[in-house]
Amino acid sequence: MKAILCTHFGTPEDLELADIAPPRAGPGEALVRVKAAALNFFDTLIVAGKYQHKPPFPFSPAAEFAGLVESVGAGVAGIAVGDRVMGNIGWGAARECVAVAAEQLVKVPAKLDFERAAGLTVTYGTTLYALRERAALKDGETLAVLGASGGTGLAAIEIGKIMGARVIACASADEKLVFARAHGADETVNYASEDLRAALKRLGGEHGIDVVYDPVGGAYAEPAVRSLAWLGRYLVVGFAAGDIPKIPLNLALLKSCDIRGVSWGAWTKREPRAQLALMNDIVQWCAQGKLSAHVHAVYPLSEIAAALKAIADRKVMGKIVLRP
Numbered sequence: 001m002k003a004i005l006c007t008h009f010g011t012p013e014d015l016e017l018a019d020i021a022p023p024r025a026g027p028g029e030a031l032v033r034v035k036a037a038a039l040n041f042f043d044t045l046i047v048a049g050k051y052q053h054k055p056p057f058p059f060s061p062a063a064e065f066a067g068l069v070e071s072v073g074a075g076v077a078g079i080a081v082g083d084r085v086m087g088n089i090g091w092g093a094a095r096e097c098v099a100v101a102a103e104q105l106v107k108v109p110a111k112l113d114f115e116r117a118a119g120l121t122v123t124y125g126t127t128l129y130a131l132r133e134r135a136a137l138k139d140g141e142t143l144a145v146l147g148a149s150g151g152t153g154l155a156a157i158e159i160g161k162i163m164g165a166r167v168i169a170c171a172s173a174d175e176k177l178v179f180a181r182a183h184g185a186d187e188t189v190n191y192a193s194e195d196l197r198a199a200l201k202r203l204g205g206e207h208g209i210d211v212v213y214d215p216v217g218g219a220y221a222e223p224a225v226r227s228l229a230w231l232g233r234y235l236v237v238g239f240a241a242g243d244i245p246k247i248p249l250n251l252a253l254l255k256s257c258d259i260r261g262v263s264w265g266a267w268t269k270r271e272p273r274a275q276l277a278l279m280n281d282i283v284q285w286c287a288q289g290k291l292s293a294h295v296h297a298v299y300p301l302s303e304i305a306a307a308l309k310a311i312a313d314r315k316v317m318g319k320i321v322l323r324p
Helices: 041-048 114-118 121-134 151-162 174-182 196-204 218-226 250-255 264-270 272-287 301-312
Strands: 002-005 016-019 029-039 064-072 084-088 097-101 142-146 166-171 187-190 209-214 228-236 258-261 295-300 319-323
Touching: 002 301, 029 084, 029 114, 029 301, 041 301, 064 097, 064 114, 084 114, 084 121, 114 272, 114 295, 114 319, 121 151, 121 209, 121 228, 121 264, 121 272, 142 151, 142 196, 142 218, 151 166, 151 174, 151 209, 166 174, 166 196, 174 187, 187 196, 196 209, 196 218, 209 218, 218 228, 218 250, 228 250, 264 272, 295 301, 301 319
Parallel strands: 142 166, 142 209, 166 187, 209 228, 228 258, 295 319
Antiparallel strands: 002 016, 029 064, 029 097, 029 319, 064 084
8 A cells, every 4th residue: 555654753744654564454453444633733752752742653744634434453443444444543544544443533424525524533632622621611701713824723713612611713924814814813913014012902891801822822822812801711732833932920920811732632632522522513513504614725644845845945724635
């Protein structure tokens, strides 16, 4: 079968398209024919050796996938040959087939295409966990989303609206903000041309911002925390800007606000049943048209370098998908 292999840490151009032996489904596993595999920003870090997890060589990038079950191993219940499924395995999905623990798979309704299903788990899973479990976002609250046109940012806009929030989308270009408004944002801030703190103060009014969803970090973190309302919640989602910010803790004291970490990956391992219930909500919302799961572009496996470059250059609105 065809697979993208990372044989040493380097650039996306160092990745190889190779022929390897197909896997087999072991006990408790399902063999899935990959119809679509989604890429995330962390894939650019994994192939460079800059991510928190460093898989043994050779490995394939791409954590998320959707496809058809071709076989199942001993002891598998609830998943059968022919099922349409999706899942997240951390890395290894940029190939034609994957063997994965059947309990990690979520069934995909017929009305949801494989390309959109492939990109649901990480961005929407992270975001629903963040807004529902960590922030306890309430109907009528104001939610500010940084990096609003990326995969997690888009998910935060759409899930925020489902949960009844007023959503302020913050991004670095006007075309990204047009995209954010098209997907439900009520207000927008271009933090490349406008001071973020001043803009959020204006839009938050005397009350302030109830929840900040921040997958960007860097220089935008502190002004975002300063914009919080009394008892506001700042969600630490990621550091796409590259720099890990240092927040003055007197801000948390003065506002009685919370700085809350969003370690969705660790939570899924600790609470697998809760994660499956969360993903079932997401899949149903997407099938019902409440979530767009917008796909920016679809690439063949052979063009993974161009796909990862688009992500690294911040040119992607929504998700990038590979089609084996």
